[in-house]
Amino acid sequence: MTEEPRAGQALAGEGGPEAAAVTPAARLAAYVQAGGVIVPVLTALLAFLIAGLVIFVTGHNPFSTYKAIFNGTGLNWVFPWISSDDRTTAALNLQQTLIITAPLILTGLAVAFAFRCGLFNIGGQGQYFVGTYAAVWVGSSFADMPKLPHILLAIVAATVAGAVWAGIAGVLKATVGAHEVISTIMLNWVAFWVGSYLFALHGPLQNTDPAQQSVPVSNEVAASAKLPVFWGDPELQGLHVGIFIALAAVLVFWVILNRSTTGYEVRAVGLNPEAARYGGISVGRNYILVMAVCGAFAGLAGSMDILGWEFHVATNDIPVSQVGFLGIAVALLGRNTASGTAVAALLFGALLSGTSQRNLDPAIFEPELASNLTTIIQGLVVLIVSADVIVLTLVRRGRGIFRRRGAAPLAAKEVEAA
């Protein structure tokens, strides 16, 4: 048993001090090696299947429900046979889907980057929040600035705010060894209440509009800080350029991780911090850096929503926001890779917009009910991904089918071990 290969080792999880080195990254690395693209697809299908059962058991028709949700996503726009009227609706819906996908990509990256360094960043939601606060503050101030510098300033402010917020958890981890799961959970709630305070009635950042003094909402973002809309009507929440910024971030993520020394160190720490330390890598420095980068992604996500379509922060919207938490499901389903995260974000973005009040046909399925369905699917995806053992077992059994280059000696060793 002790001679088990690395994929198996990552799962063995012996009790005792050595076991502490089995990081989520190491487990998931085994998972990535094993699964390829088939496992995430199966995971999503299984989650949709179970959610379909929930729909069925509660007396609705899963097929028509899923069809209505699909039409709500606007993804049917890509079908050439969609006629002109439906096509207009589909385009509007697809714009919504992509608007939601942009921040999801970024919060997904915020979780994925931490995972690759062996850290679990549950704090995406809080980092997203401080990003929105910074963006709305900068975006609604300095109204006489020219357009491009104003947008850049607001984006940078949000990114830095997120980086600092997450950096707190990184510093605590690196200096006193405080577990990042606990500190990021706590930071989420601090960010939550700080926002509820800032924009509350008589709060320091409540709006200055005399007509809105009884409304707990921030000032509106100035026209000069709004992201340009390139598809659809800006008055009807057309698609803003945020999706390109998010895709650029995916590229940055991939380059940092796979083509830079920093990325090499990050991955080394993620797979085995002790070995990395022995190899001369400063583990603590990497923890701080990685958390700050994660926070930067999530903070950027906040600015996309504020400068792209929300244009203000209302205290009523804060408890409802799930973008940061959805990032966990996005990253896990995307196997913490750049491209995987982008695809998973599109899936969840489509689900969110397909089940929204605005896009889902209430005659077929109640949108409020459907948004809970999204949460159920999110939970199922995370749950299924957490059980990497199932997948590895399946893959071991099916190795003949899923054989990958370089996997053969691994398999041979495992047969010996078993």
Next chain:
Amino acid sequence: MSAAVATASPARAIEPRHAGWGGIGLGLIAWFIALPPALVRTPLPSIVIGVLAVAAGAWALGGGERKLGWGAIVAGIAGAAGAVASTKSGVGNLKDVVTWSALIAATLRYATPLVFGALGGIVSERSGIVNVGLEGMMLTGAFFGIFGADLLDSWFLGLLVGMAAGAVLAFVHAFFSINLRADQVVSGMAINFLALGVTGYIFLDHYGDQGTPDNVARVPDVSLPVVKDIPFVGDAIGKASLLTWIALIGVVALAVFLFRTPRGLRLRSVGEHPRAAETVGISVTRTRYVAVIASGALAAMGGAYLSIGFVGSFNQNMTAGRGFIALAAVIFGNWRPGGALAAALLFGFSSALAQRLPTFSPSGAVLFQALPYVLTLIAVAGVIGRSRPPAAAGQPYVKE
């Protein structure tokens, strides 16, 4: 104990440790005398006492008690500053906010769900299974508690239904963490999402826009026979929900179970060193299953208290982070029932105060709600003593 003695002689007439605690006490007194019922309206006495507290802290620091010393210095400064602020604000406002008996009663109300959640967290984590799904288990208990009470027309059966639902959710967490060796934090977060989705779904599907009915059976309040007639004490702790009393008894019961019984020792050994426990014939798998399921039932009880004890209705995501505060209480209380109770009372007190602070500043009262989380951050940063989780918490166990 007093600072006068502390500054009198460098000989070990008094331990630095005691001076530190004394300083912290003086800091509290400095503020206390400026509040009702004492209501000293001049800041001078408070400032003098605050200075004494700082002096005691400095003495303790000199004696090598770093944390206590700094604690006393902070308490002295904060106490004096608070007292100065209090003397500057109106008597009417102060009396509105600080009515000790009402504050204590409210503290108990707010602390009850946290205590249940924290007890659940301790049981699970002491057995070696990290439980960040407390929030979800609580939410499940809250919904199914009122759902059961409504359908079966009995608060007791509702409570049982709620606990059973929490236990089922905990079983899922146990199965994934133990049998499938899932990452326990990931699985716990999945539990939270699932609970949020499932309770919201069934709630809307069954109750629609009307919400839960007004006349749902509620957990009764219980008055203590003699205590309720004592003037001040009676108002504070004379009458509380049955579940509040059960929570307090539960703290004692769990402390005795964990640290005074063989089964408790076995539970802890599984969480500290599962291999050693297995070697002496304890089933790690079985112990952990029982612990996690009990944890879910306990957390669900806290949730049911919210819906059928405290509020009398349910709305989507009604726990609103209380499960995470309970988790904070576990850590803050160093994985001990007594410590968790103290933390839950502290957090409950801050909630109770936050309800009354709007008299002074409506938005400031909101910020006050962040206090439990900030305190926990400070605690995990190691400022207030090191909190140490069970050694094997979070590690899947594989039988040899």
